[in-house]
Amino acid sequence: MTIQDQWFDGAILRLADPQNQRVWSIIVSLFGDLAQGPDDRISGAALTRIIQPMHVKPEAIRVALHRLRKDGWVDSARSGRSSVHHLTEFGRAQSAAVTPRIYDRDPDIPHDWHLLMSEGSGSLDDLLLTENYISIGRNAALGSGAIPPNCDDMVVFNVTARNVPSWLKSRLCPPDLIKACGSLADAVKDVPSSRPAELNLTAAQVATLRTLIVHRWRRVALRNPDLPPMFFPDDWRGQDCRASVFALLDTLPKPDLNALNAPV
Template identity: 65%
Template sequence: MEEPPQTWFEACARTLTDPQNQRVWSIIVSLFGDLAQKPGDRLSGSALSRIIMPMGIKPEAIRVALHRLRKDGWIDSARTGRASAHYLTEFGRARSAEVTPRIYTRVPDTPADWHLLIAEDGSGQSALDEMLLTADYFSLARNAALGAGPAPEASEELMSFDVRARAVPDWVRARACPEDLAESCHSLLDALERAAALLPAEGGITPLQTATLRMLIVHRWRRVVLRMPDLPTAFFPPDWPGPDCRAAVFHLLDRLPRPALSDLDAD
């Protein structure tokens, strides 16, 4: 049994914590992406711990995650006496920058032009699978993938069409928005609304509390938005919670302006 939360902050943090398995290294990636993505941005070891620990994550788990992120080339650390500072490597910043537009856009820019690639039944599959790995495609069927913009000059093996969607049947909508994604989206929307009701006025929130709550929101939203295909509205079920969820994310982030890094070691 969890103890009942004592403060608005504990209640808020608990509400916003992703009910799915939390991977600490992935949370740290979300945190750096949100607060310390620019060259020269650093987070002290103590600030990092104080931001993350309210999620119920132990210092040992943070150390292990940092070790893994260093090993994978995402993060580097510097030590001055007993104090440590962590920062994204160039590689880490590049990976972070890749997804930042999709995570932080308030009005997703759905392309007007689309193209469809079709692979030959059987042996042709692998040419399409390669495209799916290296670019953003929506897999419409085993042998068909929808991509934004005009068809690439690319492959000799794939049939390509410039397309405009006419009729979108339910099975395509279910493929664009699998049930578990819709559930994650609904549950995040619900958490955001409950957190918004708990949040005090701006003056009553410390920079560290702000950092923690932003990290929780961004991390959970990241796990939803990066799975949402940027498809025209017709591809989504009528009750699709995506746009409401996106609006609630930015409504709450706007009430939690990004703190200065220097303020995170001050209190």
């Protein structure tokens, strides 16, 4: 086993999400990262080359693809003896909806916040589901920018935070999210620190590492509210994690789909 292979195997272990190795979810991350375009295709063989090194059996990949087809995320076609897969229009829309948040290296923290307070919780629930609102209690939600229409039945305040108590901080950033963020930050720093000077990864190997990083970061980034620093617990390492994730991704440029799909 070469030094490079050792490093690659070690990186896989280090980057694998200890919480979520569901294969269908990994495939979603993979397509989102490498094949989100309407004409992008990934062959079954390429998928196997990318995912199998994560200690996932080919059978598990087939089951996951079956599920993704059933749920309308992925479509597949046969091409001779092999198959090619692509995101459906629905899958691309879902993917595109979260891409800006996942790939934002330096999110703008809005300055113009407002608070909506409802009498019951019904009308607020709708907003929390469909808009980018942050619940801060049974009947209150924080948002930024323009106030949505249909808020006539809510109290609307423009707000500036003066104090954020620990109970709200840990509601916004619960301990498991703090831990997931911290351990990912550590992982994406460890992996490049042991990287051999000479490294010639295949396109599939680059895709494997990228997928692992993006998959795990996605689960942190999408739960990380874009709030001013005072809303976060002291042990929140969101900035550190984000910077280290993108520093590592930058050393692993997205491989070309043709290179990925080319028979080995």
